[in-house]
Amino acid sequence: MSEAHGVWTAEQVALILIDYQKEMFEKVKSETTPDEIDLNVRFLIRASKAFNIPVVLSTVGVEMGVNGPTRASIRDELSDVEVIDRSSMDAWEDAAFRAAVEKTGRRG
Template identity: 40%
Template sequence: MSKFDLLDPQNSTLIFIDHQPQMSFGVANIDRQQLKNNTVALAKAGKIFNVPTIYTSVETESFSGYIWPELLAVHPEVQPIERTSMNSWEDAAFVAAVKATGRKKLIISALWTEVCLTFPALMALKEGFEVYVVT
């Protein structure tokens, strides 16, 4: 596989980071319902093409709430990875799930670019993954 290969269902993984109610309150650059609709549509597109999907959440019970039910409903067979760290790449279970897919092209959808997206993206790049950001 080359970094010049286009994204396809055989070489990519779709990752959703922290799509939770409390985390949504900090998002002000898009209507929250539109954000949710767009995110669910992305998950559905991934499902149509059989792209492996990973959900991860932070501090579900104590602060952030559960991942949006509409998003989880797209992949009811996928168990979200619960974390305590804001940087998902610091969580061994998350990194193991990413590596278990055997895919090097990571399509990451995260609510907060400054933390939820940037930190794991930089660490994944350092480990030789390619990162594609959903904006």
């Protein structure tokens, strides 16, 4: 965190996207619609790319056949990012996810 401004810089952070899947979007109970969430996430992805912020993308239960993949509109923005599919709801418990986050080297 920048001591002078009290905010993180692009060099200190990563964008971590967890479970942006159809099944999760169907459960959204908010004034913000799933389409608005999708639009906002795609904006964050584009901003992250513009500032060279690393992105980690994770799903849950795709390989097990329980859930579908990341929404296509979001996945299309991240064609160069490997999807880490977990079997656990707690992303941090998944070794591959945790390693991907640590590999970013960001400690904001």
